[in-house]
Amino acid sequence: MARYVVTRLASLCLSLVVASLVIFAVIEVIPGDPAAFMLGLNAEPEAVAALREELGLTGSVAERYLSWVGGMLTGDFGTSYTYRVPVADLVAARLAVSLPLTLYALVLSTAIAIPVGMIAAAGRGRAADIAVMGTTQLGIAVPNFWFAMILVLIFAINLRIFSAGGFPGWEAGFWPAMKALTLPAIALALPQASILARVTRSSVLETLGQDYIRTARAKGLSRRQAVIRHALRNAMIPVMTIIGLQFSFLLAGAIIIENVFFLPGLGRLIFQGITQRDLVVVESVVMLLVFSVIVVTFLVDIAYAAIDPRLRRRG
């Protein structure tokens, strides 16, 4: 196990290095002179020179890359050109919205999908199963941001149970903040829950057909006992992988959903960054997103190996 973790850790570091090189190349090398790009066509040469100085664009490409990465390792993400504040502070404030939203949706999706998938598998071919399969087929086809708009239409505009958007901030208290995140989290969770419920169903069905379940039944366990003691743990392996993969979809989805609800999260930060050509912000936020996806994938791999010893041998 220790050896497996070390190899995976080395490949994690390599992925992060290559990803940072790709992002750096796209943002800082392709546009030619980022300072001139950020200021636009009509910029004064002096202003461009000043910004170049300010952004630390005077050194060679290799020096700039190293200082960017070195800065990130010490928590220095550079200074936003439009906001004139350290990007790290901006990102931290926005993450306080996006990350709880993503996790809220992940918990909702998992809490709904696993029981629903198991119920469908238990009553395979019966009404409950058909209803679950039909609903999830529809759930997969619904774009989360459109579902969010429909939720706003029903629960905010017509029923007035939730507000249509905005975020009171965590300083307004835990429950008001969670309430503001509830509609967005439901909208995010629905398509992912649909996928997860289907994966759970087919995974449980597959394990139920295995020989060791027949053995367990033959030695006198009831169907329910066989499922709980033997089938569930095995069935959860593919389900866990999907949950891990869903983290990245939910994070990306959160960035889009924030636009529907006018939430001050990473999404609004990055889209403003794009329109205002604030490359420092875009570069750092993209790196952060890719970083979190790579780290979560790594954690899922490790958890996977912890559950299933057969996987440790594949380096």
Add this chain to the structure above:
Amino acid sequence: MRGPLSLWIGAALAGLFAALALLSFVWTPHDHTVLTIAERMRPPDAAHWLGTDHFGRDILSMIMVGARTSIAVAIVAVGIGIAVGVPLGLFAAANRGGYIDELIMRGNDLIFAFPSLVIAILITAVFGPSAVNAILAIGIFNIPVFARVARGGALPLWTLDYVLAARVAGKGRFRISAEHILPNIANMLIVQGTIQFSLGILAEAALSYVGLGAQPPTPSWGRMLADSQTMISLAPHLAIFPGLAIVFTVLGLNLVGDGLRDILDPRVRRAR
């Protein structure tokens, strides 16, 4: 019965929107580029079956033209994924276990860490938003998907007797991949292609919704939803119809994908 029936329902749904997209080249109920402010935000009636938007444009006509954008972006993105991903996957399988295989698969993992939204953000930050950049972003995202399917499908085939026979006959890895492996994984690729097509429609809608896709005046479903958002309490139909167009198209494609998998993929047939 259930398999074929859902396949036909799906094909009918997807076919309907493909037909609407094609029809829009020669005919739409109204000219979608004409702004008639006096007739703005009309609810559905006899003249405008799905109503009009905030500029008085006919929603049905815009949905028909928008179908063009969605379908074109998704198809080309699937094409990029197949054209680049399948040869990579076949090449990796032909050199299975070697460092080339390792390199290709690690590269795949790396692209997987970039969701299509993030790729679109990167491209747009430097080149500005456009439908072409949306195609690129979704296409790049599709590459590792097809590479994995191709490699996964090809690996077991390399141990079969007819491949061995071909090797004994002196055929090289490239010829075997093209003549013996590819035809045998075509079914899997078709099924995956249908799934990526429907994901592409969803991704295009999301990208154009946040302004990273097709730019106005080109109608696109995501753009229509973004425009409708501020008027959703006054004119909900502006948000409902383009959304339903996305749902029906994606639902149709998913049903086709599931149905094709049941028919074409022997592993699924056995599992049932």
